[in-house]
Amino acid sequence: MGTVARDWLDLAKAFPFDIADTEGVFPDFNRLHWHDSLEINYVKRGAGAYLINGTTYALQEGDIVLLGPSDLHRAFDKGGLVLQVTVFDPALLAADQRYDPELLAPFVEMGLRFDNVLDRTHPKMRELRAILLDMQAEHDAKSASYRTIIRAQMARFLAYVNRHFSKSATQASIDVRSKQPLVRSVLEEIHRDPARAWTLQELADLIHLSPSRFSAIFKQIVGLSPLNYCIEIRLGQAVHLLETTDRKIIDIAAECGFRNLSNFNRVFVQHVGRTPSQVRGAQ
Incomplete structure (x- = not known):
């Protein structure tokens, strides 16, 4: 406690990506904080809540949360919370943005055209969860060309969010x-x-x-x-x-x-x- 609000996440320069499960909520992340890295949380088990930019979202198994570079957020464990936490630097997808400049729009326009918590009732959610699990399996196994597969899956994940979860911005x-x-x-x-x-x-x-x-x-x-x-x-x-x-x-x-x-x-x-x-x- 007592550190400044911004957190610097230590990602490898060669491949600025990490994905892992966390059980419960670490003390540092039970305070309001923000960081430059982009973050995706997938609720694998249990229940919890996220306070993001003044709005509290109740979380349940299967939910997916997107956290942009300016989102002030803190997490709460409501019982048996297991989160898959994915963090990555936007540079990971620099080449993909050349062909799809809107690829990172779900983070860049968070709170404007996109919600932090994706609609759990949307039929595309099942496929998004499968993509996240596949990225974690590739990351853990580290088989040949796993980085290429992770980048491809991340681009696919964001393309689907862009296509299916966009909304009109409000003043x-x-x-x-x-x-x-x-x-x-x-x-x-x-x-x-x-x-x-x-x-x-x-x-x-x-x-x-x-x-x-x-x-x-x-x-x-x-x-x-x-x-x-x-x-x-x-x-x-x-x-x-x-x-x-x-x-x-x-x-x-x-x-x-x-x-x-x-x-x-x-x-x-x-x-x-x-x-x-x-x-x-x-x-």
Whole structure:
């Protein structure tokens, strides 16, 4: 916790692509973040949720989520969540874009002509899932020409999304996208110093807006008020420390920006649903 909002994903330059399964949600990805790499998530099992640009999407087995380079997102595990996570650099498909300039439109125009979560009822979904599984099998086996097959399958996947899942852009979607850089700059400051007792005025001053205007924009994109988001970040850090260290609870509370233990316990129970001692005892 406490890092800036942008994550740099380490992909090999020779073949900037990776695909693997994850069980549950790692602490770093339970905070709001964004990255330059493109990402596809396929829900293999279980249930969860994604908060993306202020909208919460309930996830179920079979869902496919696309995350573009500017999407602010965080994941939640609602029980037994297993995600196939594919990340890749747009350069992977540079040659294909020469013949199909719209190939990356599902990411470039995310929130405008394309939704982050594909329509699970669409008849093409079965074929898209099969393509993702085939890419993972090729990646794991690393047989002859596997990189060529993966590139071909990725191009095919995006071509189908482009053809079957496009919609008309709305002005509301365009307005939200235009405000994201402002909110990202505030998130970077919050993540850089999560224990700080930020006030609404201080956060609004970072981007030269009135507190009321800033609060409305922030909640529209993030899904929480600025101060509630600050509390969630502090509590996420506290849960991580409770689960991974044997430090005293009062010391953890202080490090996470809570001025006294009673306030920490009250806010912790209100948001987490358990006491700090119960979280530690469950380990």
